[in-house]
Amino acid sequence: MTKYHSTLSRREFLKTLGLGGTGAGLSALLPHIGNSSVRDLDELMALPIASIQRPSWVKTAEKPTVEIDWPQVQRFDYHNVMWASGLRRALGNEQYDKVFIDARVNRRLWISENRPGSRLQDVALKEANHWAPISFLGPQTSPTPESLQVPRYEGTAEENGRLITAFMRLHGASHVGFVELEAGTTEQLIYAYDTGIGEAQGPRLDITDSDFPLDKTAEGFRVIPRKARWVIVYTMRMADELMKRPITEVGDRSHYYMYNLKSLLQGQLQNFLRTLGYMCLGEASNFNALGVHTGFAVMAGIGEMCRIGHVITPEYGIQQRVQMVITDLPLPPGRPVDFGVMNFCRTCKKCADYCPARAINPATEPTWDNGGLFYRATGIKRWWLNEPLCNAYIRRVNGCATCFAVCPFSKRHNMSYNEVFRRSVATNPVLNRFWRRADDFFFGDGIHGDANKFWDMDLPPWGYD
Amino acid sequence: MFLAGMLVGMAVLGLVIYLNYKQLDVRWYEWLIGVLGFGLLLFTLQNVTAAASEYWEVAPLVFLWVFGVPALILLAVSVILPFFRHWRRKQASRKEIQA
Numbered sequence: 122m123t124k125y126h127s128t129l130s131r132r133e134f135l136k137t138l139g140l141g142g143t144g145a146g147l148s149a150l151l152p153h154i155g156n157s158s159v160r161d162l163d164e165l166m167a168l169p170i171a172s173i174q175r176p177s178w179v180k181t182a183e184k185p186t187v188e189i190d191w192p193q194v195q196r197f198d199y200h201n202v203m204w205a206s207g208l209r210r211a212l213g214n215e216q217y218d219k220v221f222i223d224a225r226v227n228r229r230l231w232i233s234e235n236r237p238g239s240r241l242q243d244v245a246l247k248e249a250n251h252w253a254p255i256s257f258l259g260p261q262t263s264p265t266p267e268s269l270q271v272p273r274y275e276g277t278a279e280e281n282g283r284l285i286t287a288f289m290r291l292h293g294a295s296h297v298g299f300v301e302l303e304a305g306t307t308e309q310l311i312y313a314y315d316t317g318i319g320e321a322q323g324p325r326l327d328i329t330d331s332d333f334p335l336d337k338t339a340e341g342f343r344v345i346p347r348k349a350r351w352v353i354v355y356t357m358r359m360a361d362e363l364m365k366r367p368i369t370e371v372g373d374r375s376h377y378y379m380y381n382l383k384s385l386l387q388g389q390l391q392n393f394l395r396t397l398g399y400m401c402l403g404e405a406s407n408f409n410a411l412g413v414h415t416g417f418a419v420m421a422g423i424g425e426m427c428r429i430g431h432v433i434t435p436e437y438g439i440q441q442r443v444q445m446v447i448t449d450l451p452l453p454p455g456r457p458v459d460f461g462v463m464n465f466c467r468t469c470k471k472c473a474d475y476c477p478a479r480a481i482n483p484a485t486e487p488t489w490d491n492g493g494l495f496y497r498a499t500g501i502k503r504w505w506l507n508e509p510l511c512n513a514y515i516r517r518v519n520g521c522a523t524c525f526a527v528c529p530f531s532k533r534h535n536m537s538y539n540e541v542f543r544r545s546v547a548t549n550p551v552l553n554r555f556w557r558r559a560d561d562f563f564f565g566d567g568i569h570g571d572a573n574k575f576w577d578m579d580l581p582p583w584g585y586d
Numbered sequence: 587m588f589l590a591g592m593l594v595g596m597a598v599l600g601l602v603i604y605l606n607y608k609q610l611d612v613r614w615y616e617w618l619i620g621v622l623g624f625g626l627l628l629f630t631l632q633n634v635t636a637a638a639s640e641y642w643e644v645a646p647l648v649f650l651w652v653f654g655v656p657a658l659i660l661l662a663v664s665v666i667l668p669f670f671r672h673w674r675r676k677q678a679s680r681k682e683i684q685a
Contacts, residue, residue, distance in 0.1 A: 362641060535636035537629060538649070563645050563652075570643065578641065 238369025238572025273398020360584025373520025
């Protein structure tokens with residue numbers, strides 16, 4: 122029988138798994154990869170989906186464009202963020218409860234008024250959530266090499282990187298990047314306390330020399346073995362046409378359906394790595410857990426941090442959710458990228474101008490001073506949001522993200538104008554002020570008017586092409 | 587893109603054949619103006635159609651005015667100049683014959 126490349130062990134591994142027909146099945150599932158049939162993991166890794174080609178104007182950098190003072194970075198307690206108990210603690214019980222009363226009143230009022238994008242069918246769209254079970258250790262339902270009585274998969278870091286990228290993109294990820302955890306730097310981006318249920322304090326995340334991960338939530342801790350050194354960071358693109366309709370239930374769906382997908386994708390990745398013979402520690406929350414996603418995405422070179430503290434990527438701007446897992450499969454660490462976002466944010470300020478809550482800092486220069494507030498990270502020079510104001514507004518109106526909609530990077534690549542704009546921002550910051558004005562001139566506030574029109578659009582699957 | 591390239595190629599070929607047939611003398615700067623105008627026209631058409639496909643309501647019209655009008659002006663200038671010169675030359679030779 123023909124042997125492909127020099128991967129006898131992997132071939133045997135796959136044969137043992139009974140995946141001999143995987144290639145034909147995979148090529149049938151993937152019309153966009155052409156007529157090539159995938160016969161083994163090496164051929165899967167050689168496919169275009171196994172690597173992400175960046176535009177020529179995206180430069181790699183030694184340091185991220187956002188300044189980080191690593192000795193000052195403390196591992197963050199997720200309990201402090203607005204989505205956990207942060208908002209209640211920042212506002213006080215009375216104000217906090219009022220926010221939720223306002224949200225209920227607004228929703229009922231807007232349904233009865235048939236407010237565009239907030240009618241009953243729009244509420245139904247937003248609330249159509251369905252989650253796959255999600256956990257730190259994963260579903261653990263796939264066979265392990267031990268159960269198959271074969272050695273575990275072995276590959277170089279680069280091969281592993283392509284393998285994971287191909288797998289992730291096949292299952293819906295847009296970008297995939299890798300970060301190596303190093304004591305004193307990237308390890309500080311792992312939360313000190315993981316996400317809890319609702320407002321409850323989550324379990325402590327201990328990084329120890331243990332051989333196996335442990336989830337002892339009932340006892341208040343989880344263990345990340347020190348040998349699990351690699352973080353897989355991935356993004357899931359959100360639908361432009363939903364995002365362009367902020368402060369509506371329709372607009373808010375753009376976040377939720379990607380979180381729905383994440384709950385499925387993470388379990389699939391955990392099972393995939395389990396069968397290869399490696400651990401995969403996931404986020405035990407449908408939304409955000411384990412570590413600072415933006416920080417990892419920046420360190421992996423997926424994108425740059427912007428004024429509102431999210432990640433902007435060269436391909437999709439701000440329109441994606443970022444997620445992560447930790448594994449002991451060796452992976453090639455990425456390098457931060459620079460395509461001019463930090464500089465552009467200095468002059469643009471469009472998100473701050475249009476923020477309905479006035480929660481975005483309009484200062485030209487970012488600052489190290491976090492105001493000593495418990496819900497803010499330390500050791501990072503950024504534009505600090507007024508988080509309680511932002512979060513309370515989002516909850517009151519049942520979803521905002523106006524900043525996502527108005528950002529000049531929130532455009533698709535169909536228009537050659539956008540290619541010129543992005544290339545210019547990356548290579549010629551002198552023109553940044555001109556580009557902000559041009560964005561106002563051509564696209565106004567960047568928001569698409571009638572939210573009800575969404576239902577009459579002939580959109581591609583997932584709402585993006 | 588392939589089809590657009592073919593159409594552009596055929597149009598340029600047709601133009602050169604026409605110019606030779608009419609014995610029109612086209613200066614280098616007229617070619618330059620024409621190429622600029624044509625490029626701007628392509629840029630306009632691409633952005634107008636792409637903006638419309640992205641459901642922008644006003645942006646296609648803005649692109650049309652901001653880039654489309656200068657594109658047409660440039661193209662018109664590049665076409666009119668050789669014909670105008672050709673016409674003046676004809677007038678001059680006619681006057682010479684009459685004189």
